[in-house]
Amino acid sequence: MNGNHTLLEIRDLKKHFPIRGGVLSRVVASVKAVDGVSFAIRRGEVLGLVGESGSGKTTVGRTLLRLIEPTGGRILFDGQDITELPKNALRPFRRRMQIIFQDPFSSLNPRMTVGDIIAEPLIIHGIGKTPQERTERVAELLKLVGLSPDHMRRYPHEFSGGQRQRIGIARALAVAPDFIVADEPVSALDVSIQAQVVNLLQDLKEELGLTLLFIAHDLAVVEYISDRVAVMYLGKVMELAPARELYRNPKHPYTEALLSAVPIPDPTVKRERIVLEGDIPSPINPPSGCVFRTRCRYALPECAQVVPELKEVAPGHYKACIRDDIL
Amino acid sequence: MDEKRLLEVKDLKVHFFTDDGVVKAVDGVSFHVDKGETLAVVGESGSGKSVTSLAIMRLIPTPPGRIVGGEVLFRGKDGQVRDLTKLSEAEMRRIRGNDIAMIFQEPMTSLNPVYTVGDQIAEAIMLHQGKSRKEAMELAAHMLELVGIPEPKKRLGNYPHQMSGGMRQRVMIAMALSCNPSLLIADEPTTALDVTIQAQILELMKKLQEEIGMSILFITHNLGVVAEMADRVVVMYAGRAVEQADVVPLFKDPLHPYTRGLLHSVPRLDLAAEHKERLEAIPGNVPNPLYLPSGCAFHPRCKHYVEGLCDREVPPLEDTGDGRQVRCVRWREIREVRA
Numbered sequence: 097m098n099g100n101h102t103l104l105e106i107r108d109l110k111k112h113f114p115i116r117g118g119v120l121s122r123v124v125a126s127v128k129a130v131d132g133v134s135f136a137i138r139r140g141e142v143l144g145l146v147g148e149s150g151s152g153k154t155t156v157g158r159t160l161l162r163l164i165e166p167t168g169g170r171i172l173f174d175g176q177d178i179t180e181l182p183k184n185a186l187r188p189f190r191r192r193m194q195i196i197f198q199d200p201f202s203s204l205n206p207r208m209t210v211g212d213i214i215a216e217p218l219i220i221h222g223i224g225k226t227p228q229e230r231t232e233r234v235a236e237l238l239k240l241v242g243l244s245p246d247h248m249r250r251y252p253h254e255f256s257g258g259q260r261q262r263i264g265i266a267r268a269l270a271v272a273p274d275f276i277v278a279d280e281p282v283s284a285l286d287v288s289i290q291a292q293v294v295n296l297l298q299d300l301k302e303e304l305g306l307t308l309l310f311i312a313h314d315l316a317v318v319e320y321i322s323d324r325v326a327v328m329y330l331g332k333v334m335e336l337a338p339a340r341e342l343y344r345n346p347k348h349p350y351t352e353a354l355l356s357a358v359p360i361p362d363p364t365v366k367r368e369r370i371v372l373e374g375d376i377p378s379p380i381n382p383p384s385g386c387v388f389r390t391r392c393r394y395a396l397p398e399c400a401q402v403v404p405e406l407k408e409v410a411p412g413h414y415k416a417c418i419r420d421d422i423l
Numbered sequence: 424m425d426e427k428r429l430l431e432v433k434d435l436k437v438h439f440f441t442d443d444g445v446v447k448a449v450d451g452v453s454f455h456v457d458k459g460e461t462l463a464v465v466g467e468s469g470s471g472k473s474v475t476s477l478a479i480m481r482l483i484p485t486p487p488g489r490i491v492g493g494e495v496l497f498r499g500k501d502g503q504v505r506d507l508t509k510l511s512e513a514e515m516r517r518i519r520g521n522d523i524a525m526i527f528q529e530p531m532t533s534l535n536p537v538y539t540v541g542d543q544i545a546e547a548i549m550l551h552q553g554k555s556r557k558e559a560m561e562l563a564a565h566m567l568e569l570v571g572i573p574e575p576k577k578r579l580g581n582y583p584h585q586m587s588g589g590m591r592q593r594v595m596i597a598m599a600l601s602c603n604p605s606l607l608i609a610d611e612p613t614t615a616l617d618v619t620i621q622a623q624i625l626e627l628m629k630k631l632q633e634e635i636g637m638s639i640l641f642i643t644h645n646l647g648v649v650a651e652m653a654d655r656v657v658v659m660y661a662g663r664a665v666e667q668a669d670v671v672p673l674f675k676d677p678l679h680p681y682t683r684g685l686l687h688s689v690p691r692l693d694l695a696a697e698h699k700e701r702l703e704a705i706p707g708n709v710p711n712p713l714y715l716p717s718g719c720a721f722h723p724r725c726k727h728y729v730e731g732l733c734d735r736e737v738p739p740l741e742d743t744g745d746g747r748q749v750r751c752v753r754w755r756e757i758r759e760v761r762a
Binding site: 149298369 | 622653671675724
């Protein structure tokens with residue numbers, strides 16, 4: 097999958113958080129938040145990454161930006177391995193990779209004006225030599241995200257949740273990045289505002305040719321914006337396919353159950369629902385073999401023996417499940 | 424009050440007196456819940472849906488909040504109808520838990536972290552039903568079994584932090600139902616849960632409602648959950664009910680522009696892909712409750728807004744003649760144009 101068109105690729109990415117215990121604070125166990133995830137994102141593509149809490153989707157996003165250091169695996173950005181680049185060598189890449197956070201309330205510094213918040217990355221990366229140039233750029237960015245240049249002198253608390261998320265997007269766009277990780281960018285917003293922000297991201301993607309990793313737990317939102325979708329469970333990718341294909345024709349039992357659990361806003365639609373028993377197991381001690389087998393209605397004894405590989409079952413459609421006789 | 428009515432809220436007003444001014448969180452809301460029925464109250468943040476439910480339970484923090492008007496008529500287990508806004512604190516305590524129980528969004532913050540779940544469920548049973556500790560513990564174990572918690576006897580000794588979010592919400596439901604309430608108020612009970620766990624909890628609530636026959640007042644912002652759970656729906660915006668209807672007609676033929684906008688802005692999994700080009704967003708922002716727009720509070724965001732008509736007076740909640748209510752002066756025209 098590593099042609100000229102690939103902008104970002106991760107190979108067997110792992111992030112294990114150590115758990116320390118005892119008087120000597122020795123490592124007694126580890127949380128396998130991300131445990132061998134591989135995918136590639138093409139230039140101009142939106143890859144949706146969905147999963148429930150504890151699936152490791154947020155950790156994938158942060159690890160591939162090297163906001164947290166990976167335990168194993170490789171990260172390739174625009175053909176270059178950035179997994180072990182030292183801080184100063186990483187800086188030019190940081191300019192090209194940005195992030196939008198979930199919570200528009202805690203991700204903006206309340207003591208800075210909106211203008212200063214958006215101008216900060218410009219100063220850090222030495223874009224816009226004079227304050228005047230920077231102010232012009234900030235005004236341009238505010239217009240781009242549907243706010244007014246007059247908002248520059250105001251503080252974050254003067255804005256609603258949706259407007260703050262727009263400010264966060266403007267900040268991410270300030271340095272004209274190629275790639276953005278959007279980590280649950282709409283889940284803290286009201287329904288009527290969610291749609292505004294999803295549409296804005298879609299427009300910006302078209303206009304600026306952005307490449308996005310769109311992380312969310314809301315499957316319906318992800319479908320609207322993504323070209324392809326990866327489904328995670330307990331630190332692993334269960335299924336990866338073109339968006340339409342994944343939603344219409346899920347091949348993995350977990351995806352099937354996840355889709356059937358989403359309530360449909362139409363009281364006349366009656367569906368068969370697959371209710372998964374129990375909770376997501378602990379990532380400290382995940383089940384052997386397939387991590388989903390403890391909740392899977394198709395599980396066989398073999399599922400406990402082998403860790404299923406993510407393999408191609410139809411063109412561009414990958415699943416990690418040993419059962420080819422279902423779905 | 425009609426024989427089948429369990430709860431009737433009439434022109435309820437709850438205002439918060441803050442340093443910045445008076446916030447009219449709930450400003451003249453009326454609705455009813457019949458026996459065995461599920462009524463969903465839908466709205467976004469600031470709509471007043473949660474304040475309404477807290478006011479029914481008389482749990483509004485005073486000061487700064489106060490019920491400044493209206494009635495909350497409730498038929499107790501004894502058959503007597505009382506106005507809950509006029510009861511003494513002691514009388515209200517007998518209603519809470521016994522007649523009306525409530526579950527909240529965040530099960531972690533509504534459980535006491537230093538007591539076992541068994542102690543917490545048993546406490547409610549001892550308090551309201553005058554049972555001994557031993558009897559109460561047995562009933563508590565039975566309740567945990569009823570809500571689908573495996574090894575209920577063992578789980579009685581667990582602390583809340585030893586359980587997952589879904590399990591804690593089951594404990595909350597067990598506690599709420601332990602005294603056989605006739606009304607369960609569920610305030611965003613699945614919002615903090617993952618979608619597969621949400622599915623479990625919704626199934627559980629439906630099953631228990633069938634078995635016990637209680638009524639549910641379901642507060643939520645999630646229209647998918649409404650479609651699944653509700654018999655009837657009240658849509659709230661900026662402290663007022665803007666539409667009320669049975670669930671099927673509401674989704675099929677929403678009359679208020681806000682309801683319509685809300686339904687269209689939700690991304691849907693079940694529609695064919697060709698319809699999925701773009702979401703129809705409602706422009707603008709949810710208004711600041713301190714400075715509500717004049718007239719219809721939705722008018723600055725409404726595409727049917729007419730100057731001089733919508734921004735003068737608050738439109739009345741009109742009966743449409745087919746058992747529905749809508750608060751919009753233009754609803755007839757809008758409906759005709761669409762038909």
